[in-house]
Amino acid sequence: MESQRSILIIALAFVSFLLWQQWHEDYGPKPIEPIAQDTTQVAAGVPSASTSVPSTGSEDVPLALSDDVPAVQASASASQSTITVTTDTLDLTINLVGGDVVEADLLKFPVTQDSDEPYSLLRPANGLYVAQSGLVGRDGPDGNASGRPLYQAASSHYDLEGDSLSVPLTWSSNAGISVTKTFTFYRDRNDVKVEYTITNNSGQPAQFEQYAQLKQTTAEQKGGNMFMPTYRGAAYSTQDDRYNKYGFDDIEDERLRETTVGGWVGMLEHYFVSAWVPPQDETNTLYSLMVNGQYAIIGYKGASSTVESGQALTLSSTLYLGPKDQDRLAELARGLDLTVDYGPLWMISKYLFKLLQILHDLVGNWGVAIILITIIVKGAMYWLTKKQYESMAKMRNLAPKMQQLKDRFGDDRQKMSQAMMELYRKEKVNPMGGCFPLLLQMPIFLALYWVLLESVELRHAGFILWITDLSVMDPYFVLPVLTGASMWMLQKLQPTTMTDPMQQKIMQWMPVMMSIFFIWFPAGLVLYWLISNVITLIQAKMIYASMEKRGINK
Structure with a gap:
C-alpha cells in the first residue's frame, strides 16, 4: 500500500469523524430553551426532608424545587442575603439563605488573554450555575416546611490574609439545635472545605443527612467547533467506575441512582470543573434530576447520622471550583483527575x-x-x-513484476493473490x-x-x-x-x-x-x-x- 494513499485514507477518516461531530452538535436534538423566570427562585430547591434516600437507591430522590419551597428573593436585597469571600484564587458569593455558593470567579484565569475580567465558573443568572449544600433528614434545617435556613455571618466580606481563612455561618432553631456551617479556604488552592458542626440541645436524638449538589442550566452556550469539540455536562465516580460522563441528555433520560463508598459528582466545561467530594470512607448516594427540561442537577446524599441530646457532631465535604489541574484533582478523590478527558487514547495522552x-x-x-x-x-x-x-x-521496484502478474492471471483473483504472496516472500517485501x-x-x-x-x-x-x-x-x-x-x-x-x-x-x-x-x-x-x-x-x-x-x- 502506498504511503500517500494511507495518509489520504487516515486524514479523510479523521476529518469525517469531526464533521459528524459538528453535524450532531448543529442539527442533533437540542435542550429546551429555558423560560424566562427568576433564577433565584429555581436555585432554591434542595432535597426534601420528608423522606430519606433508601440505601438501595431504587426510589426517586424527592427534590423540593420552586414548586414546593418558598422562593428566595435574593435579588431584592442582595447586600443583606449574601456575603463575599476573596482569596488569591477565588472570588465567591455565598447566599446566607442555605449557605449556597451562587457565584465563583477564578481570579488566575482571565476570560480572554490579557483581560482584567476573571473567568466566571458559577453564576446566579444568565446561565444559572450554582453549588448548593446543606443538611436534610428528619431534623435537617434545609428540608423543613418554612424553607431554607437563614444563616448569620459576622461580616459581609472576608479576605484571605494568611495561609487559610475560615468563614463560619451560624443558625439555630427554637427546638435547641444549632448548626455552624464553616467554609475553609487555602492559599493557592481551589478546593474549599465545607464543614457542619451540629450541636443538639433539643432533649431528644436528632437525625441529619448531609447533601450537596450542582445545578446548571441546560441552555446551549458557546462551546467548541468542528476541530475543537468541547464537553459541557456532568460527570460522576463510584467505587466500581472511576469516571463516568453523564451528559444533560442522560440526566433527562434516566435519573442517576448509585450508592457507593466515596465517589464524587461534578459539572464540566472545557478547562474547568466544579465538583463535590463527600467523605471518601463513607457510603453516599449519588443522584440527578432534570427540572422542566431546563435545569440539570447532580449531587450526593450522605448516610443518616444521629446526634444524641447534649452531644455534637461534625460532617464535612469538599467543594472544588477551578481548573482541571490533574495533580491536585488526583489528590482530592480517585478518578477526579479523569475530568481532563483525553478520550479513548487517554493512556497515551497521559504520558x-x-x-x-x-x-x-x-x-x-x-x-x-x-x-x-x-x-x-x-x-x-x-x-x-x-x-x-x-x-x-522495494514495492515500487516490484511494480513491473506486479504488472506482469496482472497480465498473466487476468481476472483469476485467487491465483493472482497466491502469485503476489509468493513474489513478496521471494523478494522479502512486506506489503504492509x-x-x-x-x-x-x-x-x-x-x-x-x-x-x-x-x-x-x-x-x-x-x-x-x-x-x-x-x-x-x-x-x-x-x-x-x-x-x-x-x-x-x-x-x-x-x-x-x-x-x-x-x-x-x-x-x-x-x-x-x-x-x-x-x-x-x-x-x-x-x-x-x-x-x-x-x-x-x-x-x-x-x-x-x-x-x-x-x-x-x-
Whole structure:
C-alpha cells in the first residue's frame, strides 16, 4: 500500500469523524430553551426532608424545587442575603439563605488573554450555575416546611490574609439545635472545605443527612467547533467506575441512582470543573434530576447520622471550583483527575502530557516543549520510518513484476493473490511495511491532539511572536501554510506509482486541503505536525542516501 494513499485514507477518516461531530452538535436534538423566570427562585430547591434516600437507591430522590419551597428573593436585597469571600484564587458569593455558593470567579484565569475580567465558573443568572449544600433528614434545617435556613455571618466580606481563612455561618432553631456551617479556604488552592458542626440541645436524638449538589442550566452556550469539540455536562465516580460522563441528555433520560463508598459528582466545561467530594470512607448516594427540561442537577446524599441530646457532631465535604489541574484533582478523590478527558487514547495522552510537563519545566516555553517532544517521538520512531521508506522503495521496484502478474492471471483473483504472496516472500517485501508506521503514528497524533485541546496548562500559553495562545488557531495562518508546504515537499520527495488520474489529482491537492483543515486546529497541534514533517524530510534524505549507497533504488 502506498504511503500517500494511507495518509489520504487516515486524514479523510479523521476529518469525517469531526464533521459528524459538528453535524450532531448543529442539527442533533437540542435542550429546551429555558423560560424566562427568576433564577433565584429555581436555585432554591434542595432535597426534601420528608423522606430519606433508601440505601438501595431504587426510589426517586424527592427534590423540593420552586414548586414546593418558598422562593428566595435574593435579588431584592442582595447586600443583606449574601456575603463575599476573596482569596488569591477565588472570588465567591455565598447566599446566607442555605449557605449556597451562587457565584465563583477564578481570579488566575482571565476570560480572554490579557483581560482584567476573571473567568466566571458559577453564576446566579444568565446561565444559572450554582453549588448548593446543606443538611436534610428528619431534623435537617434545609428540608423543613418554612424553607431554607437563614444563616448569620459576622461580616459581609472576608479576605484571605494568611495561609487559610475560615468563614463560619451560624443558625439555630427554637427546638435547641444549632448548626455552624464553616467554609475553609487555602492559599493557592481551589478546593474549599465545607464543614457542619451540629450541636443538639433539643432533649431528644436528632437525625441529619448531609447533601450537596450542582445545578446548571441546560441552555446551549458557546462551546467548541468542528476541530475543537468541547464537553459541557456532568460527570460522576463510584467505587466500581472511576469516571463516568453523564451528559444533560442522560440526566433527562434516566435519573442517576448509585450508592457507593466515596465517589464524587461534578459539572464540566472545557478547562474547568466544579465538583463535590463527600467523605471518601463513607457510603453516599449519588443522584440527578432534570427540572422542566431546563435545569440539570447532580449531587450526593450522605448516610443518616444521629446526634444524641447534649452531644455534637461534625460532617464535612469538599467543594472544588477551578481548573482541571490533574495533580491536585488526583489528590482530592480517585478518578477526579479523569475530568481532563483525553478520550479513548487517554493512556497515551497521559504520558505525553507528563513528558510535556518535564520539557516545559526545563525550557519554560510550551511551544519549545512541543518541538522537543516531536523530536523525541520522531527520533524514537526513526527505525520504523526507515523500514517504511525501504519497504515503499522495494514495492515500487516490484511494480513491473506486479504488472506482469496482472497480465498473466487476468481476472483469476485467487491465483493472482497466491502469485503476489509468493513474489513478496521471494523478494522479502512486506506489503504492509509502508503503512504500518503511519498507523502507529496516528494514535500519537490523536493523543497529542486531545492533550492540546484539554490541558488547561496550555490555555493562553504563548510561543513566539504572533503565537500568544497555543490552544487556539494561528491568527495569521502562518503555521497551516508552512505545514501544507512541508507536506508538498514530502510528496515531491516520495515518488508514487499511482496511475489513476483521479487519485493523482487528489494527492496533488492534499497539501492544500490539509492546510485549510489546519486553520481551525490549535496552533500547538499544527506546530507539532509542521515540526514532524520537517524532521521526516530530514530523515527521508538520510534514508535515501543510505539506500543509494547499498544499491537500493528509491
